[in-house]
């Protein structure tokens with residue numbers, strides 16, 4: 134059979150709305166073998182590494198997959214918990230809390246699940262399950278506030294690909310971005326303010342976002358502009374003077390130029406310019422993960438302190454904080470307009 138049939142399409146059967154939250158994905162274990170499998174799938178995605186396929190095949194298989202898996206496994210070991218990878222358990226918690234929040238608003242018309250773009254739970258398995266539960270209308274909410282071709286674009290490709298091989302295609306809605314949603318900006322500002330109430334302020338507040346190659350931006354990816362705009366919106370709400378905050382880009386990979394200024398170089402240079410204390414926050418990450426806990430929480434702390442810094446504080450991501458779940462529930466409710474009926478109070 135050319136097309137697979139996973140939906141429950143008997144007459145009078147359930148007719149549900151599915152809300153699928155997604156994130157990047159993470160290795161199954163902090164071990165070389167799992168890292169190799171994860172990195173191979175992730176870095177083979179042409180949306181992530183946009184260079185000629187044949188050339189990249191050789192670089193990836195002959196160089197990167199022989200070096201990076203053990204290095205990355207060591208880094209993942211430092212953040213691994215009893216509940217597994219932080220990105221995994223935070224995303225699972227977000228799905229659980231969102232299920233509860235949307236259940237209160239819409240009852241069992243709406244089902245909520247989560248899937249990972251790379252690794253597991255895979256889009257194929259979760260979409261199978263949702264279709265089998267009677268989903269005829271599907272809202273996909275990638276947990277990337279800012280759109281990038283490498284993340285949101287790739288998520289769209291993977292969802293679309295799932296339905297190219299299915300007989301029944303649901304009505305589909307897809308959230309491309311929410312960086313300027315008032316509730317997201319409000320939750321970020323509130324989280325920074327709550328942190329500062331407890332710990333005081335610093336000479337500089339640094340907004341650090343995951344980088345991408347500068348080339349993607351030159352070719353039209355809106356990601357850079359959306360990151361700059363996010364920082365401005367949060368700063369406006371917090372009433373921050375222009376010289377009290379800055380935006381930087383982290384997690385550079387490979388030799389070509391990535392979005393600048395780089396987080397690590399900035400933190401190495403700030404103490405020499407008289408900035409002795411920093412607070413750093415990562416609004417592009419909806420959950421704490423390797424890139425925030427290890428790279429921002431540990432590695433960059435060392436750079437700053439070794440360069441003469443005196444105080445370095447990392448402000449955690451929104452994770453499954455109630456304010457974040459309220460943001461996601463609000464976005465979902467807005468996107469579900471016309472698909473669901475709100476329960477009477």
Ligand SMILES: C=CC1=C(C)c2cc3[nH]c(cc4nc(cc5[nH]c(cc1n2)c(C)c5CCC(=O)O)C(CCC(=O)O)=C4C)c(C)c3C=C
Nearest residue numbers: 157158159160181205220281283284343345386422423424
């Ligand atoms: C090679 C190119 C990469 C691009 C482009 C890229 C863009 C990008 N990534 C995120 C979010 C995350 N990335 C994470 C890890 C990670 N990213 C890359 C490479 C690129 N990312 C690698 C190789 C890795 C794996 C770790 C390592 O080996 O260094 C994560 C964390 C995952 C986890 O398990 O904790 C996130 C989240 C965004 C938002 C983005 C572009 C906007």
Ligand SMILES: [Fe+2]
Nearest residue numbers: 157343384424
């Ligand atoms: Fe990344």
Ligand SMILES: [Fe+2]
Nearest residue numbers: 384423424428
């Ligand atoms: Fe990193």
